[in-house]
Amino acid sequence: MSRPSSGDLWGGLSSAVVVLPQAMAFGATLWALFGGDVGSGALAGLIAAAALSLTSGIMGGTQGLVSSPTGPTLVLMGGTMVALQASGVPLETLPKLLVVLLLLAGLFQLLIGITNSGHLIKFIPYPVVAGFMTGAAFLMIHSQLQPIFGAELSNVASDWKLVPLLTTIVTLVTMILIPRWLPSIPGSVAGLICGIAAFYLFSVIVPGDIVPAWLIGQLPGPDSIRFSVPTDVFSDIPWAILVPASMALAVIASLDTLLTALVADVTSGSRHNARKEMIGQGLGQMLSSIFGGTGGAGNTGATVIAVNSGGRRWVGIISGVVIVVLVLFVGPVATYLPISVLAGIILHVAIFGMMERDILAWIRARRTLLDGGIAILVTVVTVTYDLMVAVAVGVVIAIFQFVHAQIIAPVKRIRITEKQRPSLRRRTDSARELLVENGDRIIIYELQGNLFFGTVDRLFNEMSVDLESKSWVILDMRRVARVDLTAAKMFQQMGARLASNGGELIFATVHAEMGLGDDISSTLRKISPSGKPIEIKTFIDVDESLEYAEDALLTSLGEPPQMPDQKVALNEIELFRDLSEQQLPGLQAVLEVRTYSAGEELFHIGDMGDELFIVIRGEVDAILPLSGQHYKRLATFGPGTFFGEVSFLQSGSRTANAKVTHDSELYVLDQKGFEQLQKNNPPAAIVILTALGRALSEHLRWADVELQRMID
Numbered sequence: 001m002s003r004p005s006s007g008d009l010w011g012g013l014s015s016a017v018v019v020l021p022q023a024m025a026f027g028a029t030l031w032a033l034f035g036g037d038v039g040s041g042a043l044a045g046l047i048a049a050a051a052l053s054l055t056s057g058i059m060g061g062t063q064g065l066v067s068s069p070t071g072p073t074l075v076l077m078g079g080t081m082v083a084l085q086a087s088g089v090p091l092e093t094l095p096k097l098l099v100v101l102l103l104l105a106g107l108f109q110l111l112i113g114i115t116n117s118g119h120l121i122k123f124i125p126y127p128v129v130a131g132f133m134t135g136a137a138f139l140m141i142h143s144q145l146q147p148i149f150g151a152e153l154s155n156v157a158s159d160w161k162l163v164p165l166l167t168t169i170v171t172l173v174t175m176i177l178i179p180r181w182l183p184s185i186p187g188s189v190a191g192l193i194c195g196i197a198a199f200y201l202f203s204v205i206v207p208g209d210i211v212p213a214w215l216i217g218q219l220p221g222p223d224s225i226r227f228s229v230p231t232d233v234f235s236d237i238p239w240a241i242l243v244p245a246s247m248a249l250a251v252i253a254s255l256d257t258l259l260t261a262l263v264a265d266v267t268s269g270s271r272h273n274a275r276k277e278m279i280g281q282g283l284g285q286m287l288s289s290i291f292g293g294t295g296g297a298g299n300t301g302a303t304v305i306a307v308n309s310g311g312r313r314w315v316g317i318i319s320g321v322v323i324v325v326l327v328l329f330v331g332p333v334a335t336y337l338p339i340s341v342l343a344g345i346i347l348h349v350a351i352f353g354m355m356e357r358d359i360l361a362w363i364r365a366r367r368t369l370l371d372g373g374i375a376i377l378v379t380v381v382t383v384t385y386d387l388m389v390a391v392a393v394g395v396v397i398a399i400f401q402f403v404h405a406q407i408i409a410p411v412k413r414i415r416i417t418e419k420q421r422p423s424l425r426r427r428t429d430s431a432r433e434l435l436v437e438n439g440d441r442i443i444i445y446e447l448q449g450n451l452f453f454g455t456v457d458r459l460f461n462e463m464s465v466d467l468e469s470k471s472w473v474i475l476d477m478r479r480v481a482r483v484d485l486t487a488a489k490m491f492q493q494m495g496a497r498l499a500s501n502g503g504e505l506i507f508a509t510v511h512a513e514m515g516l517g518d519d520i521s522s523t524l525r526k527i528s529p530s531g532k533p534i535e536i537k538t539f540i541d542v543d544e545s546l547e548y549a550e551d552a553l554l555t556s557l558g559e560p561p562q563m564p565d566q567k568v569a570l571n572e573i574e575l576f577r578d579l580s581e582q583q584l585p586g587l588q589a590v591l592e593v594r595t596y597s598a599g600e601e602l603f604h605i606g607d608m609g610d611e612l613f614i615v616i617r618g619e620v621d622a623i624l625p626l627s628g629q630h631y632k633r634l635a636t637f638g639p640g641t642f643f644g645e646v647s648f649l650q651s652g653s654r655t656a657n658a659k660v661t662h663d664s665e666l667y668v669l670d671q672k673g674f675e676q677l678q679k680n681n682p683p684a685a686i687v688i689l690t691a692l693g694r695a696l697s698e699h700l701r702w703a704d705v706e707l708q709r710m711i712d
Contacts, residue, residue: 004314011311012318014186015066015302019319020326021192022302022349023049025342026069027294028216029143033078034085034094038339043219043327045069047293050323052284057316061277062261062298063270064307064315067284069296071346071354072252075136075382077101077295078143080245087238096230099289100237103229104246105253106285112254113278124255125401128394130356131375132252135382135390137354140346144168147214147343163202164214164340171195171344176352186305188345195341216337222328225291248392250282253297257281260298268307301353374401403454411447411455412462413479418442418553423546424633426641427561429574434557435550441503442472442549444542448479451487460490467494470502470556472549476542478509492524495534504552507538508545543633562639564662567617573667575614575642575691583684590673595665602658610671612648615639618664622656631657645692648674 027045028038045068052067080101081094089097112118148168175191182190203210261272285295306315359379362372374397382390419439427435443466449455466473473494477483495505507520521536539545551561562568570576570584579587596602596618603609605625613620615637622634622643634656637643647654651671678685 004318005310005312007310008312008314008318011064011306011309011315012322014309015299015306015311015315016319016322016326018186018188018302018305019049019053019066019068019299019323020046021188021342021345022299023068023296023323024216024337025345026071026074026296028339028342029140029346030069030074030078030081030294032146033081033143034091036095037220039216039219041294042216042337042342043225044292044294046323046327047225047291048284048288048296049299050320050327051288051291051293052281052296052320053316053323054320055284055287056277056280056298057314057318057320059276059280059283060313061274061280062264062272063268063312064264064303065257065261065272065277066299066302066306066316066319067257067281067296068299068302069294070253070256070299071140071349072133072136072256073249073295073297075139076245076249076252079139080241080249083241083245084238087241089238093236095292097237097242098294099228099230099292100234101242101246101249102285102289102293102295104242105249105295106282106287106289108247108250109254109278109282109285111282112250113275113280113282116275118254118258118274118278124394124398125371125374127362127371127375128378128397129255129259130359131378132382132390132394133354134356134359134375135379137350138379138383140350140354144343144346147339163199163206164338164343166202167195167199167338167340168344168347170198171341172347175344175348186301187348188301191345191348192341195344196336196338199338199341200336214339216339216342219327228292229290244392249295251395253281253285253295254278256297258298260300260303263300264298264303264307268312270312409449409455411449411451411459411480413446413448414444415446416444418444418546418550421546423550424543425547425550425636425638426643427550428640429577431554431559431561434554434559438553438557441470441553442474442546444474444476444546446476446479450482450484451480452482452484453486456487456490460494463494467497467503468501471498472504472506472552473498474506474508474542474545474549476508477511477514478542480514483514488524491520491536492534495524495536499534502556504549505534505536506545506549507536508542509540510538547636564619564638564664565617566639567665568639570667573614573616573640573642575688575695578687578691579684583681583687586677586681586684587688590669590677592668592670592673593665594668596660596663598660598663600660602660603654604657605654607654608652609644609647609654610651611644612642612669613637613644613658614642614667614669616665616667618660618666619662620664620666621659621661623659624656636661642695645696649692 023045024042025045027043027048028041031041031044032038049068056062056065056067077098081098084094084097085091148165171191171194174194175187178185178190178194179187257277258272258274261274261277264270265272281297288294288296302319306319311318356375359372359375362368362375365372378390378394378397381393417440418435421444422435422439445463447459451459463473475491491505498505510520520538521534524534524536537545537548539548554561570588571579571581576584576587591614593616602613602620617639620637620643622637623631624634625631635643643658644654646652648669648671674685674688677688
């Protein structure tokens with residue numbers, strides 16, 4: 001681990017100064033909800049900031065991230081305390097249950113980190129997040145009404161009743177204006193200083209004594225901090241409230257932190273590690289709880305200031321250490337800190353840091369009307385009913401939005417037939433004519449996305465016409481992410497329907513991650529052992545499946561394809577088919593017969609050559625080498641086909657590699673032999689040139705079709 005830089009030191013110091021008033025404000029607000037001492041609450045907020053920043057910094061999940069109590073976590077913790085009190089839990093027991101709440105939330109965050117599930121939280125739709133944040137902002141504003149308008153008003157002189165309100169206004173306005181005029185000064189620091197100054201200025205102007213209830217009071221000393229777990233309340237814990245609340249707190253704190261981490265990444269140019277960050281945050285929540293602190297998450301404002309100050313790896317640790325030092329010495333100073341100043345800081349965070357004002361714009365635009373409605377729904381549930389229910393509503397909405405998006409997303413990317421995309425195997429003239437006439441009986445469906453109960457039924461309907469005929473249907477699964485049980489059962493039905501009509505269902509490019517295994521037939525038999533077994537072929541790529549389907553179609557049409565081991569006669573080769581019986585001996589005299597074993601290479605790309613190769617027996621692949629051991633197969637030549645015509649017609653370098661895949665026997669005709677044929681039998685040479693020209697024309701026409709298909 002590198003040593004701290006000057007940027008880390010300045011970043012840690014500046015972020016600690018920003019965090020200090022916010023942590024005290026949030027802690028004091030939370031403690032006030034159950035009648036706790038405000039000073040103790042402020043100390044609890046500082047403990048949380050120190051614990052979270054230290055553990056997060058030690059884990060090093062995010063460069064420059066600083067943590068502290070935040071608005072969303074405050075509202076959720078406060079809502080849980082209110083729910084516990086409403087269920088009959090005594091006020092004096094609530095602080096102990098808060099410890100349990102934070103321990104459980106920290107444990108859940110640890111699990112999120114250990115299982116590397118942090119990235120899943122980021123898939124919660126933004127309208128849900130915006131709705132919860134906005135609702136939480138309204139609740140935070142409501143929680144500050146008493147500090148703003150003053151406590152114990154019946155015992156306060158009338159001249160003093162507006163002092164807390166005026167102090168809050170000064171604090172809030174200062175936080176808004178100072179960063180605009182002096183960007184280098186953090187708004188919370190400016191608000192804290194100006195708010196305190198305004199409060200004591202009013203105390204000079206307004207006659208009478210300052211109301212003690214309007215001040216934080218001295219923080220408890222460091223000796224008041226105890227390392228303890230309240231085991232005495234375990235038997236009476238209302239788990240039905242605490243467990244869902246702790247899970248919601250873990251999700252909200254994790255989401256808040258991960259959003260802050262993204263901001264830190266953009267500002268620092270680094271990339272956070274969600275797994276490490278969640279583990280650090282979970283440990284921080286647990287450490288804070290057993291030392292009497294509150295919960296929290298990543299603090300966006302403090303993080304941006306820390307990163308802009310040059311802070312990186314050590315910022316969280318330095319910020320945490322600075323806060324610990326302040327805890328040791330800030331206690332007497334807090335005696336003079338007005339609660340209304342902290343209220344102004346909280347209002348600024350709620351209004352400008354959490355409230356999503358774009359919701360109104362979403363409602364006005366037709367395209368985003370649904371998003372705006374979702375945000376308002378979550379906001380209303382948050383404010384009027386229950387925070388945890390709002391989180392649950394948000395998660396349910398996220399699930400439904402995801403399912404809806406998957407259902408409406410097309411899973412059929414393209415449908416083409418063999419006529420549009422024949423296989424790479426070169427066929428004889430008669431076989432090619434049959435495929436041209438009947439190629440629409442071989443259909444390729446290129447699928448994409450997730451095949452599950454919501455999408456596969458639509459796919460079945462789109463394929464229904466093809467399933468009712470004697471067709472060979474190829475499913476290209478290359479772009480499919482997942483296949484669920486419903487989709488697998490639907491594949492069984494597709495295969496059975498095709499088989500009943502004499503057709504066949506074929507799979508291509510099936511990868512392990514989609515959940516169907518390497519052998520589709522075997523997988524379908526395992527998930528439905530009682531059903532009628534259906535043989536379904538699986539191939540490594542689309543071209544192999546096309547070759548298989550073409551062979552099956554040709555066989556059904558009465559012209560089975562040539563097998564590699566079958567030897568063809570000279571007059572059966574399509575290139576020489578138009579030669580007369582008298583011309584064949586002259587051709588035979590200039591042809592060289594060569595034999596090759598499987599695995600041998602005839603030539604490589606770039607080799608010079610002038611030879612034409614005609615396959616009598618066996619099989620040869622033309623391949624284009626790519627990076628490393630990878631290559632692309634361009635064509636396959638079986639008995640009766642030929643290759644090498646480009647270099648034969650004009651001597652030059654080869655444009656691909658030629659590799660023997662089955663033991664082969666070839667005729668070889670070079671330019672010297674062809675010149676001899678031209679001299680001895682000119683008509684035969686003309687017939688061969690005409691056949692070569694026709695073949696090249698067909699190849700060019702096919703190339704045009706393939707290019708057009710790729711463009712479309």
